Amino acid sequence: MRLKHFLLLSVFLLTSLVMAQQATLTIESWRNDDLRIWRDVIIPVFNEQYPDIEVIFSPTAPAEYNAVLASKLEAGTAGDLITCRPFDQSLNLFNEGRLVSLNDLPGLENFSDVAKSAWITDDGSDVFCVPMASVIHGFIYNKDAFTELGLSEPETYEEFLALLETIKQSGEYAPLVMGTQDQWEAATMGYQNIGPNYWAGESGRLGLIEGSTGYDEGGFLEAFRALAQWQPYLINGYQAVAYPDAQNLFTLGQGTIYPSGSWEISGFNELATFEMGAFPPPPPAGQDTCYISDHTDIAMGLNTASPNQEAALTFLEWMTSAEFAELYSNALPGFFSLSNQEITLQDPLAQEFLSWRSECESTIRSSYQILSRGEPNNENDLWNAAAQVLNGTLTPEEAAAQVQKGLESWYEPQQNR
Template sequence: MKRTRIVWLVLALLMVGTLIWAGGGKEAASDDSGAVVLRYTSLRTEDQERENSKNAEFTKLFPNIKIQFEAIKDTEYDTVLKTSLETGVAADIVMLRSFDGGRQIYDGGYLVELNDIIPGMHDTFTANSIATWATEDGVMYGVPYFGSITGVWYNIDIFNKYGLKEPETWAEFIAICEKLKNAGETVFAHGTKDQWAITETLYCDLGPNFYGGEDSRQKLMAKEIKYTDPKFVKAYEKIGELVKYFPSGYQGIDYVTMQQMFLNEQAAMFIAGSWELGIIRDAEVNAGWFPPPVEKKGDPLHYAFYADLALGINKNTEHMEEAIEFLKWVASPDHAKLLANALPGMFPTLKIHYDIDDALALEIIESTQMSHVVPTGQLMWEKLSLEEPSGETLQNEAVQRFLNGTFTAKQAVEYVQKGLDTWYFK
């Protein structure tokens, strides 16, 4: 029997998130059948087949509109999107990163305002997810696409081989790492080549339990504390304890290689997001999931659970009517049901009931409902990355240099704060 969940109760807690790319409203206007071809761009290359399958359902409803899904490597996405928008060849539908990432695209004058053309969004989406892609005075420029959760994936077969159980505390987590390393196993599928990956899946995944999660994020934005606060230093020190469990030559390992190591069962654990569930299912890996370990039993679990990506309409599209029709569909409960199961581990942020067929996806979303959970978002995505040097870039660089051994924890936080002092704390 299909298991059903009242997902809006969970997603109402969402705090942060995003996606984007290139394309062109200036070409490929129709196919041989005469249907309008809408170009829709994304940074998730791994979703090609699933997106095509899902979007085919839209074409069944609107045979005169076909969706051409185009993805680009995530590390190149922002640059390509910006260039394509500036040169007038961007896609009709663009994926938007949350908060500052999407806001910069809107402020550049590239996005359609959605308040009047997609009515009822406040009745459909959670307030926090709407606010992620809206201005201070309520202008909405993105339809929330899905929320993500970050935690730790593990290979069940490897854990069973050594009699290991999911850890709750940091000490239990380190004990597992030690046992696996001493047994000759590769503990983590992790490297530091891609800066975004180590920040999102290490510092802002495991770190919140040490720097104070959402409370500290809000205080940092309010300038009540600085990034040099001892709590942020401690978070660096804790993730630094994991470096000795990384593979040899980890400095040259990028995110795609990290994925492949885990999918090929070459490592016991992979610190990443719920968004990986689809490719884990495709690879038929016997995988489990556990939340970021807390420092000691009874501590609040500061769980990174946030509105991640949205879709916007390129203001210069030549297919405005069709683009609006597509986003209306994306904002519907029917699309939410399709998305939740076509892309397992990605959770639509609607205030509605929808079915989650995948048992592990359901387990992940249910793990956010424990009484001691305090949801939080990515530390630098809101307000702190609107200008240069952006907090996100500074933190990415600091985390990478720290894990590669060229910064101490103290030097890392001072580097970030020095950059923020030039504009945000000025």
């Protein structure tokens, strides 16, 4: 395999030397919102150093990206650089030989193991995408409402619940702005947001994968119990409130706290007329370490069939630099570079989210690595269970047992627990 890659590479190198120096790289991506940022901010900076490489950012609609990319790769018309979804989606592309192994790419040492975990083979032998960014979970709040009601950021989960009670008593604002209609908010912005504090981040998540712990015990069950306590504080009719409804309600200033992720920052900055603050998911009283979900979300890989391998590798190497990290994180506040290099952010809200990385331990969402390969799908099960806990149709214990049963039905390490 290596030898073949090497031979291919050298053939491409030779042909590209023979051909003109000018190369054109096309980037496949699902981030169509970022088209202007790539075209007007990121690519011009790259071209200052490498004027001979023309780069075209060519995104598809997010919901269609996986299907469009698959058919383009099949037809041989896919771009040179491919934006990588985390985990299995990209792993499958690598296993099918669509992505080049990037182990030898200079600059890859700037990324931690957690950062690379989403784009690495199960045995850890091949990295196939350059990690670009993660999103961090937490709570965004309306600072004006906090000042008006004389509230401050909670330090513990108990304080958080007391805070919600105070807001509810005041009657002016909805305490927690979130709905369960689309189901994923309950799991992603609810369970996976506050959960790491209960299952001790990476150690709990890896325990699930090894089969030493389960959803129906310890921290994973506690997290369901903690989530269930949100029910009285959600907005009226939350069962039929969809994600965009909740976003609008919060930016219109009708709510106080929005359980969320950093990806909302740029959108909210444009819409909200009040000042916003953010606090990390507060750990239960008596726990010193805090854990945050710092979820690896986006990376960039190299199409095996690209005729511009050399230029593409140059671009990928540039993407590992501190310059790119800072450029990207500032252009897209809320998407934080996974690089270990020191960067500073201009957006105060984004800086606040980023600062938690140094205060708390990072982990990723529990269901994303390996556990969502089987049927029933662990991630979908969590959506259903978390939404039902908030709707009051399942108790936390029932929800935990249901998710665990689904996982056990196909995942061997959990069967032998």
